[in-house]
Amino acid sequence: MSVIAVLALDGIPGHQLTTPALVFGTASRDHPDVAYEIRLCAPPGPHLTGAPAPLRITTPYDLAGLADADVVLIPGHDHPRAAPAPGVLAALDAAAARGSRLAAVGTGTFTLAATGLLDGRRATTAWRHIEELAELHPRIDVDPLGTVVEDGPFLTAAGVFGGMDLCLYLLGLDHGRLVADRTSRELITPLHDYADDVQKTIDDELTESTGLEPTLRWLESNLHQPLTLRDLAAHARTSVSSLTRRFQAHTGMSPLQYLLRVRLEEAQRLLIETGTPIEHIAARTGFTSPAALRRHFHTLTGTTPRAYRQTHQPEAPTPRPRQDPA
Structure with a gap:
């Protein structure tokens, strides 16, 4: 026991x-x-x-x-x-x-x-x-x-x-x-419908708050930097607690959750659109190491960066059969 x-x-x-x-x-x-x-x-x-x-x-x-x-x-x-x-x-x-x-x-x-x-x-x-x-x-x-x-x-x-x-x-x-x-x-199945209704109400309320666009754009252009919560608050010219409330209202996430999500989305783009090595992608998107990128990437997508790249690579065009001159 x-x-x-x-x-x-x-x-x-x-x-x-x-x-x-x-x-x-x-x-x-x-x-x-x-x-x-x-x-x-x-x-x-x-x-x-x-x-x-x-x-x-x-x-x-x-x-x-x-x-x-x-x-x-x-x-x-x-x-x-x-x-x-x-x-x-x-x-x-x-x-x-x-x-x-x-x-x-x-x-x-x-x-x-x-x-x-x-x-x-x-x-x-x-x-x-x-x-x-x-x-x-x-x-x-x-x-x-x-x-x-x-x-x-x-x-x-x-x-x-x-x-x-x-x-x-x-x-x-x-x-x-x-x-x-x-x-x-046995425990929570009856709660699902209620939880969906509550989530919809929350989502509706979250869309009402705006005003973070300049900080969001700045964050997205500085992903390679080791950004902290205080850095984001300083750029938004507000306190850490106020920034957290505004992020939650505007994005449905905390500032660090949003930052991690944007970093992972940029990593996905680089994996699909470029041949940049994974080690360099980790640095360009602000992860402390390739291992950290792999860990968070797997949490979000259920796969590894390498497997994600292979799955989303465009197929090579099929060569046309050669025609002999008449």
């Missing part, structure tokens, strides 16, 4: 507190060979769930409950910049040293990042905190497009449906995609 320790920190959203039991409980009910123990753990002290209806939390386990867990799950919580409660970082370090998988949802990534264990690795968080995570932890390769990002024993998620994507991902790692897909259909 796999043990999953859920670390309930102050300000955890109530639905993130219950989502692991919902996902793994459903899988265990429908598949006799699937078995999990879910432990709710918390550091000492009083804890409340987040707004708008905070509830006092009392957990059966303290931080010692992480000691033999196969997975330590860190849900989101309020005040991601605040220092973690005493003992939390040491408990996470000890879990990693024992070989446990550490998984964080949304702002829970900030707690995991505070250990230093994510330095030099890829990670993601809730979209509204992408730039904040990159600024606070510059040694992390922050993935602005990731839903679930796996890098070694560390997994991070954007926090869709309170970490349901991450729990289903873990279920797939343990018991295969078939079990995870069946559990997903």
